[in-house]
Amino acid sequence: MHGLLSILIWLPIAAGALILVLGDRNIAIARWLALVASLAALGFSVPLWSHFDATTSALQFLEKLPWIPRFNAYYALGIDGIALPLIVLTTFMTVPVVIAAWTVIEKRPAQYFAAFLIMEGLMIGVFSATDALLFYFFWEAMLIPMFLIIGIWGGPRRVYATLKFFLYTFLGSVFMLTALIYMYVKGGSYSIADLQALPLSLVEQRWIFCAFLLAFAVKVPMWPVHTWLPDAHVEAPTGGSVILAAVMLKMGGYGFLRFSLPITPDASRELDVLVISLSLIAVVYIGFVALVQQDMKKLIAYSSIAHMGFVTLGAFVVYQIVRNTGGVVGAGMGLDGAMVQMVSHGLISGALFLCVGVLYDRMHSRQIADYGGVVNTMPVFAAFMVLFALANTGLPGTSGFVGEFLVIIASFRASFWYSFLAAVTLVLGAAYTLWLVKRVVYGPVTSPRVAALKDLNGREFLVLGALALAVIGVGVWPAPLLKVMQPTIHHLVSQAIATKL
Amino acid sequence: MPENLFTWSTLAPATAEISLAVAICVVLLVDVFAGVRSRVITPTLTLLAVAVCAALTVQYGRVGEHTVLLHGMYVVDELAYVLKLVGFLVVAVVLLYSRAYLEERGIMRGEYYVLALTALLGIFVLVSASNLLTVYLGVELLALSVYALVAFDRDSGVAAESAMKYFVLGAIASGALLYGMSLLYGLTGTLELSELAVRLSGPMSLGVILGLVFIVVAVAFKLGAVPFHMWLPDVYEGAPTSVTLFIGTVPKLAYFALALRLLAQGLAGTTLEWTQMLIPLAVLTLVVGNVVAIVQTNLKRMLAYSTIANVGFIVLGFVAGTPDGYAAALYYTLVYVLAALGSFGVILLASRKGFEADRLDDYKGLYRRDPLLALAMMLLMFSTAGVPPLVGFWAKLRIFQALWETHHLWLVIIAAAMSVVGAFYYLRVIKLMYFDDPPTELPATAAATGVRVTLAVNAAAVLLLGVLPAPLLNLCTRLLH
Numbered sequence: 006m007h008g009l010l011s012i013l014i015w016l017p018i019a020a021g022a023l024i025l026v027l028g029d030r031n032i033a034i035a036r037w038l039a040l041v042a043s044l045a046a047l048g049f050s051v052p053l054w055s056h057f058d059a060t061t062s063a064l065q066f067l068e069k070l071p072w073i074p075r076f077n078a079y080y081a082l083g084i085d086g087i088a089l090p091l092i093v094l095t096t097f098m099t100v101p102v103v104i105a106a107w108t109v110i111e112k113r114p115a116q117y118f119a120a121f122l123i124m125e126g127l128m129i130g131v132f133s134a135t136d137a138l139l140f141y142f143f144w145e146a147m148l149i150p151m152f153l154i155i156g157i158w159g160g161p162r163r164v165y166a167t168l169k170f171f172l173y174t175f176l177g178s179v180f181m182l183t184a185l186i187y188m189y190v191k192g193g194s195y196s197i198a199d200l201q202a203l204p205l206s207l208v209e210q211r212w213i214f215c216a217f218l219l220a221f222a223v224k225v226p227m228w229p230v231h232t233w234l235p236d237a238h239v240e241a242p243t244g245g246s247v248i249l250a251a252v253m254l255k256m257g258g259y260g261f262l263r264f265s266l267p268i269t270p271d272a273s274r275e276l277d278v279l280v281i282s283l284s285l286i287a288v289v290y291i292g293f294v295a296l297v298q299q300d301m302k303k304l305i306a307y308s309s310i311a312h313m314g315f316v317t318l319g320a321f322v323v324y325q326i327v328r329n330t331g332g333v334v335g336a337g338m339g340l341d342g343a344m345v346q347m348v349s350h351g352l353i354s355g356a357l358f359l360c361v362g363v364l365y366d367r368m369h370s371r372q373i374a375d376y377g378g379v380v381n382t383m384p385v386f387a388a389f390m391v392l393f394a395l396a397n398t399g400l401p402g403t404s405g406f407v408g409e410f411l412v413i414i415a416s417f418r419a420s421f422w423y424s425f426l427a428a429v430t431l432v433l434g435a436a437y438t439l440w441l442v443k444r445v446v447y448g449p450v451t452s453p454r455v456a457a458l459k460d461l462n463g464r465e466f467l468v469l470g471a472l473a474l475a476v477i478g479v480g481v482w483p484a485p486l487l488k489v490m491q492p493t494i495h496h497l498v499s500q501a502i503a504t505k506l
Numbered sequence: 507m508p509e510n511l512f513t514w515s516t517l518a519p520a521t522a523e524i525s526l527a528v529a530i531c532v533v534l535l536v537d538v539f540a541g542v543r544s545r546v547i548t549p550t551l552t553l554l555a556v557a558v559c560a561a562l563t564v565q566y567g568r569v570g571e572h573t574v575l576l577h578g579m580y581v582v583d584e585l586a587y588v589l590k591l592v593g594f595l596v597v598a599v600v601l602l603y604s605r606a607y608l609e610e611r612g613i614m615r616g617e618y619y620v621l622a623l624t625a626l627l628g629i630f631v632l633v634s635a636s637n638l639l640t641v642y643l644g645v646e647l648l649a650l651s652v653y654a655l656v657a658f659d660r661d662s663g664v665a666a667e668s669a670m671k672y673f674v675l676g677a678i679a680s681g682a683l684l685y686g687m688s689l690l691y692g693l694t695g696t697l698e699l700s701e702l703a704v705r706l707s708g709p710m711s712l713g714v715i716l717g718l719v720f721i722v723v724a725v726a727f728k729l730g731a732v733p734f735h736m737w738l739p740d741v742y743e744g745a746p747t748s749v750t751l752f753i754g755t756v757p758k759l760a761y762f763a764l765a766l767r768l769l770a771q772g773l774a775g776t777t778l779e780w781t782q783m784l785i786p787l788a789v790l791t792l793v794v795g796n797v798v799a800i801v802q803t804n805l806k807r808m809l810a811y812s813t814i815a816n817v818g819f820i821v822l823g824f825v826a827g828t829p830d831g832y833a834a835a836l837y838y839t840l841v842y843v844l845a846a847l848g849s850f851g852v853i854l855l856a857s858r859k860g861f862e863a864d865r866l867d868d869y870k871g872l873y874r875r876d877p878l879l880a881l882a883m884m885l886l887m888f889s890t891a892g893v894p895p896l897v898g899f900w901a902k903l904r905i906f907q908a909l910w911e912t913h914h915l916w917l918v919i920i921a922a923a924m925s926v927v928g929a930f931y932y933l934r935v936i937k938l939m940y941f942d943d944p945p946t947e948l949p950a951t952a953a954a955t956g957v958r959v960t961l962a963v964n965a966a967a968v969l970l971l972g973v974l975p976a977p978l979l980n981l982c983t984r985l986l987h
Contacts, residue, residue, distance in 0.1 A: 075979045076907075142894045149888060152933070156941045164941050168933060175893075175929050179922040183906055186918075190910040 009053055010066050010082040010133045013092065014126045017046050017099070021122035029115045036107065039118035043099045046125060050096040057089055059489045062496035064135060064198075078138040078195045086493030087262055087344055088132045090486060091255055094351045095132070097475070098251040099125045101468040102244040105359055109366050110158065110242070117158060120150040121244055128252050132259065137185045138195040144256065145178055151245070151253070158242040166233075166240035173233040177223035181264075184216035188268075201267040204505050210272035217265045218280070224257030227280075227317060228287040231310045238306035239371070243362030246302060250309050251355035255347045258316040262340070266320065267500040274502075277324040280317055285426045287314030292433030296440070301361045301371045304441055305354060308397060311430055312350045312409075318427060319343030319412040325419035327502050335418055336502070337494045342411025344490050349396075349404035349479060356393045356472040360386070363465055364445075367458055373444050377451030382458040387446045389461075389469040394442045396476050398435040404479035519575060519582040521567035522559065522590045523630050529555035530623045537616030545614050549605050552619040553598060560594040563587075574636060578698045581636035585766075585836075585985040589633045589759050596756050596843060597626050602960050603851040604748030610859040613659050613746065621658065622752060625651035629760035635767055638687045638697040645683065645728070648760055649676050652753055656745040668744025675737045679727035686720030689713055699772035706775035718776055721768055722783045728761045729817045732790040742810035747857060747864065750806055751850035754813060755843050762839040765824055770832050781827040785917070788825055791818035792924040799931045806864045808931060809849055812890060815928055816842045819905050822921060829986045831908040834901075837982040841889075841901040841971075848886040848964040852879055855961060869935060871944025878958060880939045882965035889968045891932040892925050897971040900979065 020042030024035045058065060064083030072080040084092065102121055110117045127150070130143035148171055155167035189195050192203040205213065223230045234254075238246050266273055273280075288311050295307035319339040326336045363386060364379070365371055380387035396403035399410070409431070417424035450456045461469070479486060517524065533552050540547045567590070572583045601622065608614040625648050632644030653676065657669030691697055693713050694705040706714060727734040742750050769780050795815030802808035816838070823835025856872065856879055857863035873880040889896035902925060909918050971978055 071976075072974075073976045073979060075976065075983055142899075145893055145899070146895045149893060152936075153940065156937060164937055167941075168930070168937070171933060172926060172930060176923075176926045179926055180919075182903070183910075183918050183922050186903065186907050187910050190907060 007066075008068060009049060009056075010084065010129070011068055013046055013049050013053070013096070014082075014130045014133065016049070016126070017042055017122040017129075018126035021119040021126070024115050024119040024122065027115060029113060032114050035115045035118060039103050039122060040100075042122055043096070043103045043125065046129075047096045047100055050093045053084075054089065054093060054489075057084075057489065059086065060492060062086065062492040066133075067135075072136070072139065076138060076189065076195060077193060079136050080139060081136040081196065082133045082139075083135045084133050085496075086490040087259065087497070089489060090344065090348050091132045091252075091259060092129050094255070094348055095125060095128045095252050098247060098351060098355050101355070101359060101472065102247050104464055104468050105247075105362060106242075106244050107464055109362075112158060117154070117242075117244070120154050121248065124150045124154075124248060128248075128256075131256055135197050136195050137189075137197050137200055137264075140197070141178070141182055141185060145175075147253070148174055151249070154245040155237055155241045158245065159240040161240075162236070163240040166236040169233045170237040173223050173230065177220040177230075180216040181220035184213045188213065197263065200264075201500060203268070205269065207271055207275070207506060210269040210505065211275070214265060214269040214272035214276060217260065217269070218276075221257040221260040221265065222283070224260065225254060225313050225317060226257065226310060227283045227314070228291060228310070229283075231287070231291070234310060235303050235306040238309075238358075239300060239302045243358060243365065246306075246358040246362075247355045250305075250358055251351040254309065254313055255351060258313065258320070258343060258347050261317065261320050262343070262497060266323075266497060269505075270501050271504055271506055273321065274324045277321045280321045281325075281423065284314040284318035284321070285423065287311055288318070288430045289426055289433070292430055292437065295437040296433065298437075299373055301364075301373055301441065301445065302358070303371075304373075304437060305357045305361065308434065308437065309350065309354050311434065312346065312354070312397075315346045315409055315412045315427065315430075316343045316350075318416060318423070319346065319408075322412075322416045322419040322423060323498060323501055325423070326415065329419060333498055333502065335415070337491075337498045338411055339415030339419075340494045340497060341487060341490065342408050342413075342415055344408075344494070345404070345411060345479070345483060345486060346408030348486065349408045349476070352472055352476050352479070353393055353396045353403075353405055356389075356469065356476065357397060359465075359468060359472070360390045360393060363461065363469075368454055373441065375452070376445040376455060378446075378448045378455055379458065380446045381450050382456060383460045385466065386461050386469075389473060390446055391442055392473055393476065394438045396480070397438045399431055402477065402480050404476050404483070406480055407483045516575060518566045519569050519573050520580065520634075521565075522563040522594075523627060523634070525559040525562045526623060526627050526630065529559055530620060530627065533616070533623060534620050537620065544616055545609070548616045548619050549601065549614075552623065553601055555623075556594055556598045556601070560591060560598075563590060563594070574700075578700070579637045579640050580634050582634055586634045586763075588981070588985060589763060590630055592840065592843075593626055593629055593633075593756055593759055596759070596847060597622060597752075599847055599851075599960060599964065600748075600752050600755060602957055603751060603847075603854050606954060606957065607746070607748045607854045607857065611659070611746070615658070617658055618655070618748070621651045621655045625655065625752070626756065629756060629763075632760045632767075633763040635763075636699050638691065638699070638702075638772070641699075641764065641768060642680075642684060642687065644760070645764065646680060648757060649680065652757065655749045655752060656741055658749070659746045662744075662746070664744040665746060665749075668741045672737050672741045675727070679724045679734070682720045682727070683724035686717045686724065689717030689720065693717065699767060702772045703774045706773060708775070710776055710779060714776065715779060718773060718780055719783065721773070722780055722787075725761070725765050725768060726787055726821075728757075728764060729820065730814050731787045731817050731821055732794040732814065735791070735794070735814050735817075738814060739807050739810040742813070743804055743807045743864075747806065747850065747854050747862065751847070751854060754809070754846045754850050758839055758843050758846075762820065762836060765835075766832055769824065770827075777827045781825050784821050784825045788818050788821040788917070789920055791815070791821060792921060796924045796927045796931075799928070802931075803866055804864055805853060805866050805869065805935070806850075808866065808935075809846070812928070812931070813842075813846065815924070816890070818924070819902065819921065822905050822917060823908055825914065825917065826908040826912045828908065828912060830911060830983070833982045833986040834904040834908040836986060837904050837979060838901040840978065840982070841897050844964070844971075845886050845890050845898060845968060848882060848961065848968065849890070851961050851964065852883045852886070855879055855957060866935065866938060867945075869938045870942040872939040874944050878962060882961050883939060884936050885965045885968050887932040887935050889972065891929040893929070895969065895972045897968050897975060897978075899972060900975040904979070 134140035298304035628648030799811035889898035
């Protein structure tokens with residue numbers, strides 16, 4: 006299957022460009038084109054998964070064309086066990102976004118669909134680039150459609166939110182770029198594999214680590230650079246929130262695994278406590294912040310920050326485990342957990358944002374106080390909402406459990422206090438999520454508007470049903486996912502604990 | 507040698523200048539004698555003349571290697587050849603964009619076209635200068651044409667004021683340039699740039715440094731580097747937009763050549779000294795340009811500060827002081843000219859008689875009124891902000907790389923931080939066009955199809971060169987090695 010990755014990148018982008026040309030006048034065609042393109046991308050990711058050789062950590066589906074000889078940069082694509090699940094997650098989550106927007110978006114619908122398809126292609130490009138310059142190219146290009154999505158289709162404070170989003174991420178990325186250029190000047194190559202092999206002194210590694218940290222921490226987002234996320238989520242349209250939470254945040258985590266750990270292993274070892282502290286603050290402090298939110302989307306946004314704290318925690322406990330046990334046995338578990346948590350959070354937070362979208366389309370309010378007793382008028386919806394909420398608290402049998410459990414066990418090997426603080430989220434997460442469910446879904450019908458609500462239509466049922474299957478599927482049988490990642494995680498652990506000095 | 511100085515074979519490399527000088531005379535005469543019909547004839551004839559001159563240059567003016575003519579006054583190399591062709595192209599696009607604007611305001615006169623061509627001739631002379639006198643000749647021919655252009659809408663008080671400011675400050679800069687040159691001549695006894703480079707090596711005397719300071723000041727003034735930038739915002743804002751478009755684009759090629767020929771080639775022996783002088787200039791330029799642009803409410807003025815900010819990046823390329831740095835500066839200049847051409851073009855196309863479209867608020871909801879203009883402007887703004895997949899990104903990357911290669915850590919950090927600040931005001935333009943609702947009273951845009959196609963090509967070039975940047979990057983590197 007040669008060229009599969011290129012198809013996955015360029016097919017949605019080409020479809021998006023075509024939809025732009027068709028415009029709002031041919032919206033019926035444009036809509037179907039968007040659906041067909043997103044389904045096609047999902048379809049093409051099936052052979053990607055089935056032809057993937059899960060016994061090796063080597064990059065697969067390689068493509069390499071000269072791109073900019075002056076910089077020794079290539080249009081080089083390839084995936085391993087950590088990129089594959091995220092690409093499949095991307096193609097999987099774009100379909101519900103397209104379906105969920107079917108008739109809901111009234112303002113410039115063609116551009117809405119086009120923006121999401123172009124985003125999809127660029128995001129797959131980020132996960133599949135094996136050349137750092139190409140990676141950065143996709144990484145930054147993605148900001149343009151997202152900037153427009155929040156700015157055009159967002160809520161009342163959309164301009165503030167989208168500018169904040171853009172400038173925060175731009176600031177982080179620019180310093181990553183300077184670090185990449187520094188390494189190119191030193192080593193003469195932008196290939197990520199070459200960068201990983203490039204010898205760097207501890208001082209250089211510290212600087213580069215900090216530049217990466219700035220870029221990835223903003224994207225994850227980690228405390229204290231998380232403040233753009235609640236704003237962006239609250240103001241973004243439903244689809245924007247879904248893609249932002251489900252895929253874009255994963256890029257930060259992916260960046261840590263692909264760049265920080267292998268390229269600057271010594272600086273990562275030295276500064277792991279910094280990242281772990283920030284992660285634990287995110288888990289605990291942001292959990293409390295989520296508890297007091299009045300706005301459903303904001304609550305889920307804060308919950309996202311707390312859950313993404315597990316990703317960074319899982320990625321960086323590896324050093325403490327090696328220090329404690331003196332061996333690499335079990336060191337990969339934190340990374341396994343981080344990856345599963347990324348996939349799982351992508352599904353769950355995406356689903357929760359879609360649930361809020363369903364309610365918002367009917368009531369045009371995201372305030373928790375405006376709801377109450379939704380279960381009486383929307384029983385099917387309520388069932389889904391409760392399922393996703395329970396998954397969000399990490400209920401066994403759902404995907405949320407697997408990731409958090411792995412990370413907590415791994416951090417227990419590192420330090421009791423790490424796991425203790427991480428486990429606090431099980432309580433806090435349950436508290437804010439279930440309290441949200443209690444106030445919105447259960448209880449007596451509180452207002453005539455809630456009484457007039459209509460249950461899910463077929464389109465919404467289809468979307469939430471597919472996500473529910475995925476959440477339970479990963480929760481009950483995570484083995485295929487773990488198996489695909491295993492060799493790559495092994496390799497990553499050996500890279501992360503090796504020294505470049 | 508003197509006997510065959512003026513034969514065809516020796517003068518062929520100067521085809522660009524010779525044909526352009528002839529074209530200027532033809533356009534001037536035709537314009538005078540065409541009477542009423544000159545309004546139609548002159549613009550078309552000028553475009554035709556530019557096309558013919560460019561074709562002649564391609565046919566006869568192409569040189570394989572470095573050729574020196576006219577007793578070392580004049581040099582043709584591949585860089586000069588390419589810059590001249592780019593100059594022809596940019597001037598043609600400028601003239602295309604400005605035609606409707608001039609007609610609607612009743613200032614469609616032959617002078618605009620003749621002065622644009624004489625300015626272009628000045629640029630060519632500068633680009634091919636290999637002697638301090640030729641440099642000065644080019645600078646003055648360009649400057650005088652441009653002063654007149656700024657003032658050429660004679661009923662406009664603002665334009666006259668801008669022209670006066672420009673002229674007075676420009677004259678000081680010319681004086682500084684001339685004084686610096688005279689010091690260097692007095693100390694070295696030569697006016698030839700290549701000879702100057704040979705004689706100025708080894709330890710420098712105070713006199714040389716003094717001469718160098720005056721030359722750096724003059725170059726900084728011409729480029730618009732802080733603190734010699736005061737003229738730039740006023741001139742950009744006060745001049746008719748078609749003239750702003752001209753002075754915002756074509757002369758940048760010449761000023762790049764000015765810096766290159768004078769500092770990098772003629773004064774190569776003092777690279778260490780002048781790079782030291784350029785560092786504070788570059789930092790100030792980046793900071794002032796980007797920060798002051800944020801508070802502007804007039805788009806032309808905002809773009810003027812954006813020009814200053816971009817000049818900061820070009821100067822940074824020279825700070826590197828290596829051929830690679832100069833190649834980065836050349837690439838940045840070309841990319842900037844392409845983007846500026848489009849951005850001022852959008853202002854021209856969005857304006858109507860009695861509606862200059864130069865306030866930022868005039869762009870509210872432009873998307874509704876004219877999707878093409880808004881899309882083009884969005885691409886151009888993202889490009890200038892340095893966001894991939896647009897070409898402006900590569901220009902910034904190239905500068906960063908040149909700075910890393912010469913170990914300027916702090917300059918990289920400052921430039922990176924300032925490009926984030928810069929992103930804010932470019933995004934604001936996009937915000938106005940796409941996120942805000944249009945005020946109802948604004949007139950619809952109605953530019954001619956041909957001009958719209960040109961603009962679309964211009965914006966598409968920004969995207970295409972961004973996705974496939976290799977050819978232009980290679981060209982710039984080759985020209986300076």
